[in-house]
Amino acid sequence: MESETFERPALGRTPRGVPVVAEADVVVIGAGPGGFAAALRARREGCSVVLLEKFDMPGGVHTSGLQGAAGAGVGGIHTELMDRFAREGAIYTATERDLPDWAGNPLSHYDYYLPPGSPFKRSSFNPDGAGNVMLRMLEEAGVHAIYGASFTDVEMEPAGDQRRITHAICETVEGRQAVRGRVFVEGSGTAEVVARAGCPFVRGGGRQPDTVPQDGASRPVPGGLLWIMGGIDFAATAAYQKREGDPELQRLIERARAAGDIPPELYRPRLPSPDVYGTHYIGHPTVDMSPIQGPGTFILWQNVPYEWALHMDDDAGHASRAKKALRQLIDAEARFLTKYVPGFERAFITHVGRYVGVRDGRHPIGEYVFSIDDARSGRRFEDAVTQPMTKTFFWDRYTRYSFEVPYRCFLPREVDNLLLTGASLSFTFETIFMVMRNFPWCTQTGEIAGYAAARCIRQGIPPKQLSWREPLF
Ligand SMILES: Cc1cc2nc3c(=O)[nH]c(=O)nc-3n(C[C@H](O)[C@H](O)[C@H](O)COP(=O)(O)OP(=O)(O)OC[C@H]3O[C@@H](n4cnc5c(N)ncnc54)[C@H](O)[C@@H]3O)c2cc1C
Known part of the structure; x- marks a missing residue:
């Protein structure tokens, strides 16, 4: 039998005595x-890169969390990813030929607003297939990725009026270990590095005044656990919806509730307020699904009950409660669907996400905090990271704004060698939640951070001293 030796250079210990197992630019x-795009771009720019990931593949919410929504490439690594997923058979596209009753169907998570029966194209990537492709891309580029490594802390040193991270501390099967670096990138999705490094942030649920729910409570937008069912005969479900005039399956839900087959947290009424809790992400007023992976296979959403106001990113009790409750709700929903809903008789759970996705975690306060007013007024910045981009702000009556984002949104206050990415950028809650946390933009911001990190390494400066004058995209 072959044996594998794991050679480790003698890198000593950190000032706090943690063994150093790797070091990188x-x-x-x-x-x-x-984090994926940051690591890839920095490595391709010639830096040595260590990437710490607590699960077994890259992709975050979109692979480990099963959220495989795919769209057209927006440039750079995002386009490369979409092309590669397609080439390697990891993309599935459903159209009106596969699902003639899908467009305009109230059970559709994404396509409910289309005129019934209209043409549509709904593309998703197979989360595990896509994760495998991403893992291979990091290997090909020579990124030293360490999986099963949970980041827990940092060690730091003073740097003028700032502080500087010297080591990332993580837990692996060998216990506590350290990785030494020059530039660090925040890719945790919930600003964990920011929190451990003592940089300022707004806790999830922190709101601008005009978006506080009418009851005055400040609750994080609920996170969710995604899951996949196979063996669904959607034509039979659609036939039932039409035959019985029950498009949202309300009659079946009421029958199941009367029989005690639906727990109170499942299929709750919408809150009456017009804010985000009234119109988005409040849980499941009805069945909510999207085709994924192939015919008869759909992804479903299970959100944290909104009234629980869970902070799953920074409260272990809340995190554990969410994991348990959401699994129980998925179990209850699967039982309801297979027992009561035509077309689901032979359906079965094929996957439950590896983790509960947080939609509204910590919002770091950076050297610039991008606000909704910046989008509304179409602000331009000397240190813009992209050309002006135009995005639809769904919560602002679906208005389209054209604006730029400054490099300073990537720089958390107080630490000079940390770059932000993805859902952890220095944006106010509204801007991140409404628009600026989708897969393409998170990949782009990672690539921007990786490029910035490489320029810093070449110039021998920390990210706060980098002069940024040319948009990357
Ligand atoms: C339920 C849900 C549904 C969504 N639906 C959509 C959608 O339909 N379309 C869309 O475009 N966007 C959607 N989003 C938003 C989008 O998924 C996120 O904003 C995006 O994935 C954020 O990217 P990220 O790289 O910042 O973080 P994440 O995707 O959260 O990735 C963070 C990575 O860091 C790892 N990690 C975290 N903590 C540690 C640690 N301590 N040590 C080591 N590794 C760690 C995680 O395992 C993960 O791999 C959804 C988000 C959620 C939560």
């Missing part, structure tokens, strides 16, 4: 779209 924490 750039250390990236978390391999979601942001």
Whole structure:
């Protein structure tokens, strides 16, 4: 039998006595779209890169969390990824030929607003297939990715009026270990590095005044656990919806509730307020699904009950409660669907996400905090990271704004060698939640951070001293 030796250079210990197991120019924490693209770009720019990821593959919410929504490439690594997923058979596209009753169907998570029966194209990537491709891309580039490594802390040193991270501390099967680096990248999706490094942030649920729910409570937008069912005969479900005039399956839900087959947290009424809790992400007022992976296979959403106001990113009790409750709700929903809903008789759970996705975690306060007013007024910045981009702000009556984002949004206050990416950029809650946390933009921001890190390594300066004058995209 072959034996594998794991040679480790003698790198000593940190000032606090933690064994140092690796060192690199750039250390990236978390391999979601942001961390993945940062690691890849920095490595391709010639830096040595260590990437710490607590699960077994890159991709974050979009692979380990099963959220495989795919769209057209927006340039750079994002386009490369979409092309590669397609080439390697990891993309599935459903159209009106596969699902003639899908467009305009109230059970559709994404396509409910289309005129019924209209043409549509819904593309998703197979989360595990896509994760395998991303893992291979990091290997091909020579990124030293360490999987099963949970980042827990940092060691730091003073740097003028700032502080500087010297080591990322993580837990692996060998216990506590350290990785030494020069530039660090925040890719945890919930600003964990920011929190451990003592940089300022707004806790999830922190709101701008005009978006506080009418009851005055400040609750994080609920996170969710995604899951996949196979063996669904959607034509039979659609036939039932039409035959019985029950498009949202309300009659079946009421029958199941009367029989005690639906727990109170499942299929709750919408809150009456017009804010985000009234119109988005409040849980499941009805069945909510999208085709994924192939015919008869759909992804479903299970959100944290909104009234629980869970802070799953920084409260272990809340995190554990969410994991348990969401699994129980998925179990209850699967039982309801197979027992009551035509077309689901032979359906079965094929996957439950590896983790509960946080939609509204910590919002770091950076050298610039991008606000909704910046988008509304179409602000331009000398240190813009992209050409002006135009995005639809769904929560602002679906208005389209054209604006730029400054490099300073990537720089958390108080630490001079940490770069932000993805869902952990220095944006106010509204801007991140409304628009600026989708897969393409998270991948782009990762690539921007990786490029910035490499320029810093070449110039021998920390990211706060980098002069940024040319948009990357
Ligand atoms: C339920 C849900 C549904 C969503 N739906 C959509 C959608 O339909 N379309 C869309 O475009 N976007 C969607 N989003 C938003 C999008 O998924 C996120 O904003 C995006 O994935 C954030 O990317 P990221 O790289 O910042 O972090 P993440 O994707 O969260 O990745 C973070 C990575 O860091 C790792 N990590 C975290 N902590 C540690 C640690 N301590 N040590 C080591 N590794 C760590 C995680 O395992 C993960 O791999 C959704 C988000 C959620 C939560």
